[in-house]
Amino acid sequence: MTAPRARNTFGDAEVDRLLSEVLGSVGADANDDLVRRLLVTALYMDADDVDRLELKIASQALVEMHNAWRVFSPYRDRTKVTVFGSARTATDHPAYRLAHEFASRIAERGWMIISGAGPGIMTAAVEGAGVHNSLGVNIVLPAEQKATPLLDGDPKLATFRYFFTRKLFFMKESDAFVLLPGGFGTLDETFELLTLVQTGKSYPTPIVLLDPPGSCYWQTWLDFVEQGLHADGLISEADLGLYLHTHDVDEAAHYICHFYSTFHSIRFVGQRLVLRLARPLEAGHLDTLTDEFSDIIVSGSIESIEATEAEQRDDDCVDLPRVAFRFNGQSFARLHAMIRRINDLGLASMPASEQVALPPVQHPLHDLEPEPDKTPAGG
Numbered sequence: 001m002t003a004p005r006a007r008n009t010f011g012d013a014e015v016d017r018l019l020s021e022v023l024g025s026v027g028a029d030a031n032d033d034l035v036r037r038l039l040v041t042a043l044y045m046d047a048d049d050v051d052r053l054e055l056k057i058a059s060q061a062l063v064e065m066h067n068a069w070r071v072f073s074p075y076r077d078r079t080k081v082t083v084f085g086s087a088r089t090a091t092d093h094p095a096y097r098l099a100h101e102f103a104s105r106i107a108e109r110g111w112m113i114i115s116g117a118g119p120g121i122m123t124a125a126v127e128g129a130g131v132h133n134s135l136g137v138n139i140v141l142p143a144e145q146k147a148t149p150l151l152d153g154d155p156k157l158a159t160f161r162y163f164f165t166r167k168l169f170f171m172k173e174s175d176a177f178v179l180l181p182g183g184f185g186t187l188d189e190t191f192e193l194l195t196l197v198q199t200g201k202s203y204p205t206p207i208v209l210l211d212p213p214g215s216c217y218w219q220t221w222l223d224f225v226e227q228g229l230h231a232d233g234l235i236s237e238a239d240l241g242l243y244l245h246t247h248d249v250d251e252a253a254h255y256i257c258h259f260y261s262t263f264h265s266i267r268f269v270g271q272r273l274v275l276r277l278a279r280p281l282e283a284g285h286l287d288t289l290t291d292e293f294s295d296i297i298v299s300g301s302i303e304s305i306e307a308t309e310a311e312q313r314d315d316d317c318v319d320l321p322r323v324a325f326r327f328n329g330q331s332f333a334r335l336h337a338m339i340r341r342i343n344d345l346g347l348a349s350m351p352a353s354e355q356v357a358l359p360p361v362q363h364p365l366h367d368l369e370p371e372p373d374k375t376p377a378g379g
Contacts, residue, residue, distance in 0.1 A: 007041070007344065008040060012044050015043065019039055019040070023035060035176070047378050058164065059161055063246050064165040068137070068165070071157065071311070072135065072169065072173050072274060075156075076137065078111070078112045079111050079112070080111065080175055081105060081176040082115070082173075082176070082178070082343060083178050084177065084179045084180065084182060085121025085124075085179065085181060087120040087182075087185075088105045090122070094212035094215070095181050097124070097212075099124035100127055101128060102210060103127070103128030104176060104320075107129040107130060107166075107373045109253060112133045113126070114174055115135075115136055117137060121180050121181075123150065125325065127150065134151065135157075136148070136157040137158050137160065137166055137169055138159045140160065140161050140164060144245065146229050170189070171193065171202050176208070176256040178256075180211060184336040188259065194239075197242055197336065198332055198333055200335075204266070204335060206261070207242060207244070208244050208245075209222075209245040219245070222245060223321075225240070225379075226369065228302050230240065238336075239333045241333060258340075259340065259343060260278070260343075261343045261346060261347055262277055262342050262343045262345070263275065263346075265317065267310075269308045269310050269324075272326055273327065277320060278315045279346055280321040281304070281345060281346060281349075282345075283304075285345040285346075286302050286303060289342065289345070290302045292341065293334060293338045293341075295331065295333060296333065297325050297327070298326040298327070300325065300326055302323050303324060304321065304322070304323055305324045306322075
């Protein structure tokens with residue numbers, strides 16, 4: 001069974017006419033089709049007698065998404081890293097100091113941080129990066145978590161009632177993730193993040209498991225993943241490469257910045273996956289990639305291309321160099337490995353002096369929805 005398709009018409013001529021009139025009254029733009037779908041879906045929910053609780057959930061979710069968009073929109077061009085970790089971590093705990101130090105290091109490289117805006121690790125990250133470099137994604141809970149005074153009342157704070165809308169903005173707005181020791185919530189976020197990247201429901205991103213020297217927190221988790229999941233064939237060998245475990249904040253910051261040293265963003269266009277790059281790769285590098293990652297290429301090879309018609313239409317990073325290939329649509333952990341290899345190859349072509357302090361990229365926009373193109377089937 002396929003996923004339900006969005007509908008642009010309600011099916012009643014008078015209602016559809018009124019919808020067109022309402023949309024026209026606020027000014028036509030390129031997004032009218034999507035706004036119309038939202039309105040039509042709301043009308044269908046009413047027509048199908050969806051109960052009041054379900055309507056309240058849908059309505060509140062949309063309100064929260066709109067509010068969060070307004071919070072994040074002024075910073076859409078800034079690269080951001082989400083810092084996860086326990087709200088219960090004391091200020092004198094080594095993990096608190098580690099979160100503070102990491103946030104300070106990554107802010108020095110031009111990144112913003114996103115945190116859950118609560119106490120513990122979250123406050124440590126805000127302190128380290130500075131309030132001006134911090135965005136908060138708070139959750140309303142019956143007890144335990146309130147927004148840190150550092151961000152309370154700040155326009156860079158978004159507050160959510162639902163975990164699922166909050167998680168959406170963590171994932172959608174972040175270009176990297178650093179996970180420090182935490183409880184059920186941190187482990188939930190860890191597994192959901194890995195699931196989304198592993199299945200291709202989220203774009204490839206650098207993920208760091210960070211804990212203090214001498215801590216066994218992430219090593220215990222890694223033992224379970226490797227011995228309980230990988231050894232039983234429940235995940236693949238490539239899945240173990242989706243993250244880096246380290247005790248060192250400099251290694252964590254370098255790993256994150258390296259992920260975008262050549263790679264910029266991805267977009268599916270027709271039967272091809274397009275990878276936009278910060279700098280072009282040499283022809284020999286494309287041959288190397290084709291050979292090393294032939295297992296995820298359906299046909300043909302990895303090749304340099306011009307911006308596709310769909311990208312030009314959307315003015316989507318059209319000035320960046322790009323490569324494309326026919327991806328098998330399932331080996332996303334291997335795609336993650338390919339991106340890391342692309343970065344290695346791209347940096348190898350640069351003088352050592354230029355590799356020391358690469359400037360942060362603009363917040364990359366990824367499009368994971370397939371888009372028709374006019375490339376011949378064998379091209």
